[in-house]
Amino acid sequence: MLGQQPLHVIAWHFFINGGWILFAAAFVYGGWRNYIYYQQVKFSNKQNYVFLAIDIPKNNLQTPKAVENIFAALAGADMPLGWWEKNMRGNYQLGFSFEIVSIDGFIQFLVRTPVQFRDLVEASIYSQYPEAEITEVEDYLKDLNVKFPSDEYNLWGADLVLVGPDYLPIKTYPEFIEESDKEFKDPMAAILEIMSKIGQGEQIWLQLLVSPADIGWQKKGLKVVNKTLDLPEDVKRGTLDKIADAPLKLITTVSDEILRGLGEAPATAKDDSKEFNMMRLDPMKKREVDAILRKVDKICFDCKFKFAYFGKREVFRKGLGVSGTMGAIKQFSSTGLNSFKPGPNKTMALFDYKSIRLARRQNKFFDNFKGRNAWACKGPYLLNTEELATIFHFPYIEVKTPLIKKVEARKGRAPIGLPVEEEGMPSEMESLDIESEDQEKEELIPVVDYDTDYFEDRFAVDKTRESDKKRKEEVLKKIKVADRKSQIAKQPVKKKIANQKIQNTKSQAEKIVTKRKTQSLNTSSEKEFSMEEKGSEISSTDKSGSDADVPENLPFI
Numbered sequence: 001m002l003g004q005q006p007l008h009v010i011a012w013h014f015f016i017n018g019g020w021i022l023f024a025a026a027f028v029y030g031g032w033r034n035y036i037y038y039q040q041v042k043f044s045n046k047q048n049y050v051f052l053a054i055d056i057p058k059n060n061l062q063t064p065k066a067v068e069n070i071f072a073a074l075a076g077a078d079m080p081l082g083w084w085e086k087n088m089r090g091n092y093q094l095g096f097s098f099e100i101v102s103i104d105g106f107i108q109f110l111v112r113t114p115v116q117f118r119d120l121v122e123a124s125i126y127s128q129y130p131e132a133e134i135t136e137v138e139d140y141l142k143d144l145n146v147k148f149p150s151d152e153y154n155l156w157g158a159d160l161v162l163v164g165p166d167y168l169p170i171k172t173y174p175e176f177i178e179e180s181d182k183e184f185k186d187p188m189a190a191i192l193e194i195m196s197k198i199g200q201g202e203q204i205w206l207q208l209l210v211s212p213a214d215i216g217w218q219k220k221g222l223k224v225v226n227k228t229l230d231l232p233e234d235v236k237r238g239t240l241d242k243i244a245d246a247p248l249k250l251i252t253t254v255s256d257e258i259l260r261g262l263g264e265a266p267a268t269a270k271d272d273s274k275e276f277n278m279m280r281l282d283p284m285k286k287r288e289v290d291a292i293l294r295k296v297d298k299i300c301f302d303c304k305f306k307f308a309y310f311g312k313r314e315v316f317r318k319g320l321g322v323s324g325t326m327g328a329i330k331q332f333s334s335t336g337l338n339s340f341k342p343g344p345n346k347t348m349a350l351f352d353y354k355s356i357r358l359a360r361r362q363n364k365f366f367d368n369f370k371g372r373n374a375w376a377c378k379g380p381y382l383l384n385t386e387e388l389a390t391i392f393h394f395p396y397i398e399v400k401t402p403l404i405k406k407v408e409a410r411k412g413r414a415p416i417g418l419p420v421e422e423e424g425m426p427s428e429m430e431s432l433d434i435e436s437e438d439q440e441k442e443e444l445i446p447v448v449d450y451d452t453d454y455f456e457d458r459f460a461v462d463k464t465r466e467s468d469k470k471r472k473e474e475v476l477k478k479i480k481v482a483d484r485k486s487q488i489a490k491q492p493v494k495k496k497i498a499n500q501k502i503q504n505t506k507s508q509a510e511k512i513v514t515k516r517k518t519q520s521l522n523t524s525s526e527k528e529f530s531m532e533e534k535g536s537e538i539s540s541t542d543k544s545g546s547d548a549d550v551p552e553n554l555p556f557i
Contacts, residue, residue, distance in 0.1 A: 039090025047094065048115045051140075053108055053455055054125060055133040056394040063184055063396055064173040066128040068389035071210070073124035075299045075385075077117050078212040095211025095302070096121070097372045098392045101140060101455070102195035102204040108455035109394065110137070112372060122475045129394075130476070135468045137459040141370045148362040149355065154316045157308035157365045158346035159377060160329070164338045166381040167221035168288070169295040171334040173390045186396045190328040197320060202311035204321060208392050209304040209374040210383075217382055218296040225289050228281075284336055291337050298384040304374040305340060305391065308365070332390060345377035 005013075015023070074096065085091040097112035113121045125132055146153050162170075176185045195204050226232075281289070307329070309321035326342075333339030347365055349357035368376040383391075462468060 036087065036090050039088070040092060041090075043090050043092065049112055050115055050118055051137050051459075052111045052113065052118070052121065053135045053137045053459070054111060054394075055135070055456075056109075056129055057131050060129075060394055060396060062128070062394075064389040064393035067393040068385045069128055070124045071301070071385040071388045072299055073127075074117075074120065074210070075212050075301075076120060093211045093214075093302075095209060095374070098208040098210060098388075100191070100195070100206040100392065102198060103140065103455070103458075104200050104202065105196050105198050106452055106454040107192060107195050109392075110140075112139075119475070119478075122471075123479055126472070126475055127479060133468070134472065135456050135465060136461045137456065138461060139370075140455075140459055144370075146366065148359040148366070152312060153310065154313050155308065155310050155362050155366060156318060156322050156347050157306065157310075157362075157369060158342035159344075160305040160307060160340040161343035161378055162338050162381050163341050165220070165224075166338075166383075167224060167292055167295065168338040169291050169334065169384070170332045170338045170340070170387055170390070172386045173393070174386075175334075184396055187328075187331040187390070188393060188395045190331060191325065192395060194320065194324040194328055197324075198311075198317075199315060201315045202317070202321060203309070204325060205306075205308045205310065205369070206325075207306040207308075207369065207372070208388070209306070209372055209380070210301045210388065211303075211374070211380070213300045213302045213382060217300040221292040221296040225292055228285055228289055287336065291334075295384050295387075298386055300382045300384045301388065302374070302380040303383040303388070304380045306369060308369055343378055 077094070077096075079091075079093050081091055081093070094114045094117070096114075096117070097110075099110040099112065101108050101110060111121055122134055125134065146155075148155065162168075173184070173187070176187055177183070178185060191206075198204060307325060309318070309325065311317075311321065329340055345365060345368075347358065347362045349355075349361060364376075374380045456465070457463070
């Protein structure tokens, strides 16, 4: 019997009797995957990227809504790729990297973009921040060639992943607005405060990788909503399904007709569905449904959020650089919905061979960070424009409130014998109120002094900044020309609408005039007819020879 044969005989029997097909399929699939990877590497080597340092004026009064508009405009970088381009040529969707960098305590906002999308990025930024300054700089990580373990440097980094499914949103900037005074409590303030406290030899890097998502990001979220609300799924039936159901429908129709001929009513399916009542839904489930619908209603991107703290070993402060930054990022956590946490791709190692495994993880993370690789370990997840603007936006200027606490007093009757001051002389309390009002005048100050030239002086491609100024003038001219063209294109439509209104007004006026003319003609004819009737009555009285006297006040006709 085959079961009593040696293992190699059983394996050979399995292989020659069809098992070779599985090995061939696995070999073909592995070869195809390696081929795709090779094609993607070739496609990646052809791409050129540029780094742009963005400086916004200190007195920034725009909320993250302006940055949300920038992300919405960047959705125009979508590359509709077909099956052949993706799976044979190795093409993939190009993306952007939005970064906040602190080097020796000096903070800089950066955008890494493909060269072909540079105009799109600059135009979208200038359209929201006309006074912004954009400087082309070099990659700040280009000359940082470090291999771990290193006696000089240390690194802690992690890919931040979502705690829950990506159709659940994190806490976004509208939730940071106080309901009492409608003041925006900028979450960026805490992050920039930590980044500004590091010293010489320390660096903090925040990296947000963004690429336009394929159409259909709403499917997962809407499926969960339909399941929660007990709504039927809209399943599209194909041609094969309709062909397969045709005989069943024919048999059902024939059986129903036979039962009607015999005088019996055909059986009908019982409808056990009950009317859904939104008020009976659990409050947490209702909040979840509202949050999902709010997220999928906006444009989504495939994203990966990374954080790294790098520095020399003698000044490496993990408590400030790691714990402080992660604590600031916890602001985006939404209880019951979603939040960020360090993912599996982080620089930590436990148990056996700890130092060797830690060095290997540090090298792997550092290489992926420098390469802006969003597919390391776990792949990207979905974030919409509102979530992206919450994580990456230019700080909103804060209102500095006075340190003196106000104590409210109750109104009551004045005590007997209270001295009264003369008229025209300000009382002591009035003078104190005036002084306190002067002290309580609100003073606008920026959160952190991030508007410095430290980064540009060190990494700018053109140290004189003349080329960047000329490019800004060109981009602003293009924006003005585009606005003029859009206005000119709208003018014929506006003229057509105005002419149509004029024609409608004229036709309505003509109708009114003709209507009044007909009414006046009808009234005049009625008057003539009534006067003729009166005249005929008078003549008939004359002819009758009655003795009645003609009244003196008879009107002349």
